[in-house]
Amino acid sequence: MFKFAVTLSLLPLLVAGQYNYPPPAPAPAQSSPAAAAAAPSAPASSSTQVNIDVGAGGNFIFKPANVTAANGTLVTFFFPDGAIPHSVTQSSFADPCTPLASGFDSGLQNSKQFTINITNDATPIWFFCKAPTHCGTGMVGSINAPATGNTFDNFQAAAVKIGANEVTIQDSGFASGGVGALATASPAATVSASPSTSSGSSPSGGSGSDATTLVVSSSMGLVALLAGLTLFA
Ligand SMILES: *[C@@H]1O[C@H](CO)[C@@H](O)[C@H](O)[C@H]1NC(C)=O
Ligand SMILES: *[C@@H]1O[C@H](CO)[C@@H](O)[C@H](O)[C@H]1NC(C)=O
Numbered sequence: 090m091f092k093f094a095v096t097l098s099l100l101p102l103l104v105a106g107q108y109n110y111p112p113p114a115p116a117p118a119q120s121s122p123a124a125a126a127a128a129p130s131a132p133a134s135s136s137t138q139v140n141i142d143v144g145a146g147g148n149f150i151f152k153p154a155n156v157t158a159a160n161g162t163l164v165t166f167f168f169p170d171g172a173i174p175h176s177v178t179q180s181s182f183a184d185p186c187t188p189l190a191s192g193f194d195s196g197l198q199n200s201k202q203f204t205i206n207i208t209n210d211a212t213p214i215w216f217f218c219k220a221p222t223h224c225g226t227g228m229v230g231s232i233n234a235p236a237t238g239n240t241f242d243n244f245q246a247a248a249v250k251i252g253a254n255e256v257t258i259q260d261s262g263f264a265s266g267g268v269g270a271l272a273t274a275s276p277a278a279t280v281s282a283s284p285s286t287s288s289g290s291s292p293s294g295g296s297g298s299d300a301t302t303l304v305v306s307s308s309m310g311l312v313a314l315l316a317g318l319t320l321f322a
């Protein structure tokens with residue numbers, strides 16, 4: 090009888106151990122990543138525009154080639170007039186010259202502009218030009234690439250390493266979608282010239298990207314732009 094009573098008295102402890110009772114305080118649940126992500130902290134109305142010249146100066150480059158763009162930023166690529174068509178085709182860090190499944194693709198273009206909308210600035214976006222031989226000579230670009238590790242420089246070096254072994258990618262025109270950025274409209278006739286043509290930014294991007302960033306909703310942004318342009322004057 091005494092033994093039975095002891096066994097009964099242990100029951101709550103056993104139950105507690107098995108079902109982890111009492112439950113943890115609700116505080117950790119409120120600060121979970123899911124709850125943090127759902128918090129309406131990020132302004133949805135960021136109206137930033139970034140312009141990138143495709144094949145700037147007749148070279149097989151994107152200019153700038155490495156930019157930072159927050160969620161909601163519209164990144165517009167300008168394809169110049171000229172005999173050589175280029176493309177903006179999403180790829181991956183691991184395979185610079187291979188289209189990413191469900192990635193965006195402008196298709197080979199001339200005299201057009203093409204815009205993507207950044208939807209996840211926490212994910213680097215890698216892209217290349219699918220015109221034969223262009224990627225293997227380093228015609229690649231990145232958005233929100235990290236400063237260390239998988240950097241833009243390492244991405245471009247990987248493309249150049251592929252070099253003449255680049256596999257020719259068939260052009261099937263515009264593909265909507267994208268990972269980390271969305272393309273919703275096919276390339277359209279150019280309606281505004283890219284200001285980056287005269288910015289003198291370096292081909293590899295870097296600090297030059299600041300000069301082509303227009304924060305349209307903020308006068309501070311314009312001041313920053315003017316300051317950036319002054320640096321190149
Ligand atoms: C860009 O995408 C965001 C959602 O990710 C949306 O709220 C915004 O309206 C889009 N901007 C344009 C110009 O389509
Ligand atoms: C941008 O959007 C992505 C996807 O919703 C989110 O994971 C990320 O935290 C957002 N970035 C910022 C700075 O809010």
Ligand SMILES: *[C@@H]1O[C@H](CO)[C@@H](O)[C@H](O)[C@H]1NC(C)=O
Nearest residue numbers: 155156157233234236242295
């Ligand atoms: C590319 O841009 C990122 C910011 O998005 C910056 O941190 C990085 O240093 C740049 N890399 C190169 C090689 O310019």
Ligand SMILES: [Cu+2]
Nearest residue numbers: 175218220223
């Ligand atoms: Cu090209």
